[in-house]
Each structure stands twice: as C-alpha cells, then as structure tokens.
Amino acid sequence: MAISQAMCTSFKKALLDGEMDFSGNTGQTYKIALYTNSATLNATTTAYATTNEVSGTNYTAGGNTLTLVAATTSGTTAFIDFADSTWSTSTITARGALIYTTANSNAAVAVLDFGADKSSTAGDFKIIFPAPDASNAIIRIA
C-alpha cells in the first residue's frame, strides 16, 4: 500500500493516441480525487477507482472538478495548470490524490503524493498547484 507521485504511463500513451484534450475550448473535464494512505497509486494506475478513496464531511466521491488553465509553452517546455481546488468546511484526511479525466472511462492522468497524511477538521482542505511555468507546472512535457 503506497502512493507514489507519477505521471501515469497510460496517460502518456493516451496523449499519443489523442485521447486527452487540454485545449481551452473543447477540453475534457478533469477531476481530482483524494485517497487515504491505504491506497495504492503509482505510474501503473490507469483509471479512477473508489477503492480507498477519502470519505468525510463535504467530500463527495469522485472529488472536485478542476478548472483547467489552457496549455502553454515556455522555451521548449509545454505545460498545463489547474486552479487550486478546495473542499470547504470539510473533515478529511488524505495521503494523496489522483487527477483523472471523466472521459475514456475516467482515465488516469497523474498521481500526487502528499508525503504524509493531511487533515482538515471542519475547515477548508485546499490543494495548491505549483507555479505554472516551465520548471514547476503540475504537468510538463520538456
């Protein structure tokens, strides 16, 4: 049982197959789901699953819908960004997260490892995405 941060291998293939759309106008819906430390998530994860997904106050299975910031480039690197996501007034304990698309049978994009359990108690649980640049953006292709 472990969560290892990774860009899912199936996501890389899906990119090549044209099954992922991050464009601003016809982009797919991307979501972020939270998982407990009992989950096994890594590069081999292929799709969203409810197993060991967080449950708690103001957390809905499937997680939050992400607001996509259209893909852009800097130098030779292309990257995308998401707006920070918050579960308001929630009581949650999470060890990691899965970003996935609701298309293609909830295909996985990336696994996020929080490094330790993070909790909120009747408070806001906020995921802060890194700066959208060539060196830090959440998903980069260099």
Add this chain to the structure above:
Amino acid sequence: MPSSVTYDGWGEPAWDDGSWGTDLTTVSVDGIAATGGLGSVTVSGIANVPVTNVSGQTHLNTISVIIDMPISVVGIGATTSLGIVRANAWKLIDDGQVPHWGPVDDSQTPSWINIST
C-alpha cells in the same frame, strides 16, 4: 516535496484565502514532468536518380573484344641453283688451208687419263 500549512483560528490565512472563521489546510503539490524522447532512426540510403522523361536502368554487360590482327607474311626465301655451264672450247677448222689437218704430236705428254670404269 509537497508542503502543507494548517491555519487554525480566525483570520490566520492570507487575505482572501479561506473563509473567515474557518480553519484552512493547504497542500502544495509538486509538478510532474515528462521528458519527451526521440528515438534513433535508421536511414537506408536509397539513391533516387532524377531522370527526365524516360527512366531506364542501364546495365553494362561484359564484352569480349576480338581483335583481328593482320598477319604480316614474311617473305619466303627461295634458293635458286644455277646449273653448271660447260663451255666447249673449240673452233672451226679452216678447211681451206692446205692441208687442213695436222699430225698429232705424239711426243707430247699425254694430257689425258684413263677413265675408271
């Protein structure tokens, strides 16, 4: 590494961050990079010969060169033989003289030899 901050109490988070009077837990996550790789390609050198209009592949076969050499004929030497010419030393006897004969001088040394048979 991801980092997190938990704000407990009233108004602890930054201005406009979180709700007034609500605790806030923030989780800052790291980005994930995928490095695109280009594999090596093998290029087979196919020589395209630009041709105008008609293209044709020519092939040079092996040729045999036959040289007709004129034969120089060396002159054939022919040895000629000349026969032996015998000259008879004689003269006409003047039969007008008187006598027109003479006796054989039998005192002379015979200038003849017997022929072997």
